[in-house]
Amino acid sequence: MSLPADASDCGPPSGGGKAFSWPTTSQKVDVPFKKDKHEGLDFNVPLKSPVVAVDSGTVIKNADNEIWIEHEKGVQYRYQYFTDLTAKVGTKVARGDQIGTSGSGDEADGAKGPHLHFALWVAEGNEKGEGKLVAIDPGVDSFGDEATGPSGDSGDCGCGAGGPLVGSNEQQQAFNYFVSSGYTKEQAAGIVGNMIHESAVKPMRLQNTAETVQTKAKDAEGNSLGWGIVQWTPASKIISNSRKGGVPYEQIETLAYQLDFLRRQLAGETVSPEKAAGQGLHAATTPEDAAYAFGHLYERFAGHENPNAPTYGVRKTSARKVFELYKGGTGVPGSGPATSCSAGSGNIAAVAMKLAWPTDGHDGLGTNASDATVAKPEYVAAMKQYNDPGGLRAYTDCGRFVATVMHMSGADPKFPKVSTGVQFDYMQNSGKYDFWHAVPPGGMKPGDILNGPGHTYLYVGPWGAEGKGYNAAAASLYGHVPEAGHLYAVGGQFWVFRLKAPPTPAGPPAEPKA
Structure with a gap:
């Protein structure tokens, strides 16, 4: 697969459980923290590189x-030297959201020329955050460097730090990834069906080598052959240009990085856009159609112009087998096929967190129109597509929020769009849900729905502002738009409903012979 790649294809990597995301594409600190001399870290990064929020907060x-972004009272993250400063004062940002592009500056005790200066300021000696702010060393080890999924662009998913790929093998992980990125299961199967014949879905596979042979990115970089899950040809077209973007060789070798690289090309977001292939995939309705679309429009293998080429036949067969095996998801109700929050993912909890603010205090303004200015933009868009935004104070309606999540995630497309009482009766009588008037055996699970007289909301597990203990997402009619909250009144006012598990795949598919 010959594709021109470029450094701008490579977004900032997500955090992987560390205190902060990397603030930009570079993971190289030129000048470290020095108390009273250089109170921050200088990242060596080219001009106009993306700058992202290392954690959630409000631009002050x-x-x-x-x-400057205030994470909570007494904790500020400060970024300096920009070409463009796009995050406006008052904007609430999530970890990984882009806030501008890097610029250039000369520091007396720091770096000179193009770079980004990042500093952490905290209240000194006061747990309430009321003391004098002082700069402290954030420590390079506090930044996440694992490439675990999408790069956190809020326009597509907005899940923040992403998460580990889900699946028992590379084929299932790739399938789950594309379903969670907004493709249907048929379309995801078409992509993977092609990958099986390109690389066996092995990210370190070099063309004309055995499936078990792994070729490191550094060794493949100068090779004229194809390399990676879709066999970018020559290998340097993904490796060299990713390196220019500050991506380490080890990260380029991962399945997660290559899947995200491919996703962005299909979305037409990079300087090597393949939007026509993405559009062709989105138009496909069967695994076979998707296999043809990806082979014809993206892979463009020798002879792809002939729709009756034998190569299409074997790739369609593989796509159908992948679809039949993995269409049931992971077997975990509510958790979906991956950690992504995209439409159709089946991931109730992640979609809820996509649509709700990760903090409280987002009170409604009194009319449905003004409530829309308070609600998270992703929720406003989702309501227009999956529910009725014209209802009374719709953006603060708890039932509409839960219904919108269920419809957008694809977990239950028949879930009643409004009225907590109607939704309660539906969950009790549809046969789709287990339910308890107490904490379920084994405890709560992400994706559980709580419903009682006049109110319903979702359990999502730990999330939101650090130290707050948030674990639920809810709207409240006349009160607030969807936001983080606390689990409460289980076994008293509220019943717990859990979507029953889909069938579990039996095992990996046999690889067809090309």
Whole structure:
């Protein structure tokens, strides 16, 4: 597969359980923290590189070539030297959201020229965050460097730090990834059906080598053959240009990085866009159609112009087998096929967290129109597509929020769109849900729905502002738009409903012979 790649294809990597995401594409600190001399870290990064929020918070300054983000009272993240400062004062940002592009500056005790200066300021000696703010060393080891999934662009998914790939093998992980990125299961199967014949879905596979042979990115970089899950040809077209974007060789070798690289190309977001292939895939309705679309429009193998080429036949067969095996998901109700929050993922909890603010305090403004200005933009868009935004105070309606999540995630497309009482009766009588008037055996699980007289909301597990203990997402009619909250009143006012598990795949498919 010959594709021109470029450094701008490579977004900032997500955090992997560390305190912070990397603030930009570079993971190289040129000048470290020095108390009273250089109170921050200088990242060596080219001009106009993306700058992202290392954690969630509210923008409190956008001036003097600086952006300050307050994570919570007494904790601020400060970024300096920009070409563009896009995050406005008052904007609430999530971990991984882009806030601008990097610029250049000369520091007396720091770096000179193009770089990004990042500093952590905290209240000194006061647990309430009321003391004097002082700069402290954030420590390079506090930044996440694992490439675990999508790069956190809020326009597509907005899940923040992403998460580990889900599946028993590379084929299932790739299938789950594309379903969670907004493709149907048929379309995801078409992509994977092609990958099986390109590389056996092995990210370190070099063309004309055995499936068990792994070729490191550094060794493949100068090779004229194809390399990676879709056999980018020559290998340097993904490796060299990713390296220019500051991506380590080890990260380029991962399945997660290559899947995200491919996803962005199909979305037409990079300087090597393959939007026509993405559009062709989205138009496909069967695994066979999707296999043809991806082979014809993206892989463009020798002879792809002939729709009756034998190569299409074997790839369609593989796509159908992948679909039949993995269409049931992971077998975990509510958790979906991956950690992504995209439409159709089946992931109730992640979609809820996509649509709800990760903090409280987002009170409604009194009319449905003004409530829409308070609600998270992703929720406003989802309501227009999956529910009725014209209902009374719709954006603060708890039942509409739960229904929108169930429809958008694809977990239950027949879930009643409004009225907690109607929804209660549906869950008790549809046969789709287990339910308890107490904490379920084994405890709560992400994706559980709580429903009682006049109110319903979702359990999502730990999330939101650090130290707050948030574990639920809810709207409240006349009160607030969807936001983080606390689990309460289980076994008293509320019943717990859990979508029953889909069938579990039996095992990996046999690889067809090309």
